[in-house]
Amino acid sequence: MKKLSPTIRDVAAAAGVSVATVSKYMNGAQRFSAPVEAKLKAAIEDLGYRSNPLARSMITGRTRTIGLTILDIANPHFTNVVKGANRIALRHDYTLLLVDIDETQALERPLIEALAQRVDGLIVSSRLSDEEARWMLDLGKPLVLLRRSDELPIPSVGIDNRLAAYMLARHLVNLGHRQIAYLGFGHARINDERIRGVRECLDEVGLTLDVHDAHAPTARAGEHACSRVMLGPHRPQAVICYNDLIALGFMKEAASLGIRVPEDVSVTGVDNVPYSEYASPALTTVDVQSEKMGELAMQKLIDALAGHPDTGHSMFEPRLIVRDSTAPCR
Amino acid sequence: MKKLSPTIRDVAAAAGVSVATVSKYMNGAQRFSAPVEAKLKAAIEDLGYRSNPLARSMITGRTRTIGLTILDIANPHFTNVVKGANRIALRHDYTLLLVDIDETQALERPLIEALAQRVDGLIVSSRLSDEEARWMLDLGKPLVLLRRSDELPIPSVGIDNRLAAYMLARHLVNLGHRQIAYLGFGHARINDERIRGVRECLDEVGLTLDVHDAHAPTARAGEHACSRVMLGPHRPQAVICYNDLIALGFMKEAASLGIRVPEDVSVTGVDNVPYSEYASPALTTVDVQSEKMGELAMQKLIDALAGHPDTGHSMFEPRLIVRDSTAPCR
DNA sequence: TTGAAAGCGCTAACAC
């Protein structure tokens, strides 16, 4: 058994040609005379030669790898973003180098800087504010952000959070709800946009908003927050949750507390994660096209890599999905 | 603005030392005299030098990257495996190169072979049988399989599927169910083990098993199969589903059909995905410790990389989680 | 169409 894998030189020797010829053959760079081609083919087959992508990348400067940083891969919304991004990447023969920000106590900056060195481009979802993320401009690699950035000239993909929240509020108002609460996740950058959207709608009809905060964007946190929201001083008739996970947890805990959804309280989420449909009652939410977001982000990046940069922000249109967790106020 | 990033030679020149010294400094290989260290530090800072990991990898032969192929990242079970694997990887300064088998129409073999060239080791979850996967032995890289392989001398991690299924069947039998159906996913390699486990239990009490098949391991497929199972000739009192996703879909469709869970039919899953707990009724299932599986697989791989190979199969003990989707037969 | 030679940016002996 031979330990080391054969190099281009081994092939050249075996085929009786130069390494340059082998290289060109491997890259399909040109045509060859029949005898040379035959010998090359035989030698490569014989030796089981596969060109070393590392050496290749070092010269070409391209790795055919895309770096993807995600806030939390366990959140089905982000999982679907990854799924979509991966689909497009694969289609163009790129692979994903994945970083789950949630799992790393290290600072994001050095992590992303290190990542940037190993990939052709990055898709970044991060907790950093525009100001804190300014250094990303100097990464020297094409970049796509997974949220709008007004300050930075970096292409991005996202949904209209204000509108999404506005639609949910409008839906609840139309159902006759007057005491509406928002159960947010203040740590997220888009939380404010969602609050703004809800407020905008409530202002129009002269209602005020009760804002609560979950300690994480997870079902567990939603469970935890439920009693605080429902059994505190201002019991709401409807609760708009920051995302589906919080809403799912909230609904579960409500059931434990003997509070019926939607009879006693209407509940909504955002994201339309796959399981929102299988909860009971099925969750009213806003679809944000997670997979399409991933796909588009990757497409933009690949376009940029091909020399067609697109510096704009692409905003997906949110779509209200009414299911069984919201009902007319009684 | 300078386009190219500085090389080790630029630093050496700026600091007035040799490239070897810079290299050693970057790798913390030894101690340096105060003046050299100071100059090095200044030059590196000045130029914003970062060593090129590609060039480094080419020489050392190590990329600090682990390849991870997963059947379907959208399945929360696998998502959690990734989460766990990523956690351990990060802790040892490794990054994940992810491939979602579900998304690739390409053959697994060339895909994994190409992946193997770019990583230090691989964790593989694949549809291939032991026989079909024999070539993996020649990959030349440490490998960990995400299912037991009796034929191949490759370390692996998994759960005792037979026992998991046995426990579910026993639970249902103990509840008094006599007409028990299994809604499987025949395309999966472990489906047979689960059928065997169920049969083993039913044989002990003299019952027979009705086996159905879902066309995918997804909630959608579970929905699709429900009427076929429940409204066909042998209506079961309890249904053991291949996994939680199928069970979740099954329960949703059952509700649509006016069939109550667990009053009319008990339903179980396998995996204990996060959302099984938030479904209503909450799903009785078997916990398979998805995250721990990922963690252990990665730990084994990293141990192998460090020269401590572990060729055994690590079997997690399944744990029955009884929730509200199962009840005594009436 | 083919080949010779000059590197890509870095590490690893080995010498000083």
Next chain:
DNA sequence: GTGTTAGCGCTTTCAA
């Protein structure tokens, strides 16, 4: 401690 040098496996002019 520090420097010299010889590559790692490959691509890429440029000449033949």
